[in-house]
Amino acid sequence: MMRYKWKPFVQYGQKRKRSKGEILYSQGEIGKGFYYLAEGKISFRLLSEDGKERIIDYLLEGFLFGEQGVSSDAYYITAVADTDVSLYYFSNESFIKISRAHPYANEIFISSIISKMRMLTETYAFLSKPYEQQMAHFLILLCEKYGSQTVPITQIDLAQYIGTSRITVYKIIQKWTKSKLIFQGNRMIEVIDPLGMKAVSEQA
Structure with a gap:
């Protein structure tokens, strides 16, 4: 269970608030960090090759998201605030500090990435289903x-x-x-x- 496991490290992040409807990052945008959702709800949206956008997942408070940004990779989905949200942003530099001070944080981070990739793979497999x-x-x-x-x-x-x-x-x-x-x-x-x-x- 990954929920709230990153909460002990929020002091390393920058607290931010965003309004309902705001785009937190867009599919294809090059990331420079990742986020922890403290309050609110976020939807993840995928733009297919035929130009259609669909919601592929929802996120409630207590989870990381946008993890691929830590290696300056492009975000593979768009994150939108479904409600007013409160979150923490972690730059690459802050992630390095967390990893050095709390080595077990790497396991939490990697587990979060694996769960996201599993979700995306399974979602693709179900797109053609009834x-x-x-x-x-x-x-x-x-x-x-x-x-x-x-x-x-x-x-x-x-x-x-x-x-x-x-x-x-x-x-x-x-x-x-x-x-x-x-x-x-x-x-x-x-x-x-x-x-x-x-x-x-x-x-x-």
Whole structure:
């Protein structure tokens, strides 16, 4: 579980606040550092070769993001503030200081990168799948990330994630609710049957 593991090192970073809708960095932009989200919610968006943009992940407080910037590589996705956010920015120099003072921080950082690459690889694999499978896969990932069967997500969020209409998402939600796979509350979804949801994501 990676959430909050970087919190002990926030004193090395520069605290920043950004407003809802602001772009924190863009796909293809050369990075010079990385971030830790202290408060708020961020969406990650991917621009495909055909020019279509879609949300591929959401991030809540307690996680690192933009890690590829530490080696001055290009960011492979765009990060947008979905709410007003409070975050810490870490330059390459500050990362070196953290690594020297706290060697175990490198393990946390590398684990965070691996989890992001896994997420991106799995997302690419599901882009051509039916909408219901994509939604099921996304909910499973969110449950794993936050260590809970209840995740903060709306039908609008899901529609943006799989690149379809809210009506399509509504129909799938209703189907899952009747099948007792999920319970939908106010801006949240509880996965009642994780094994059943996994079966949906893996169906042929």
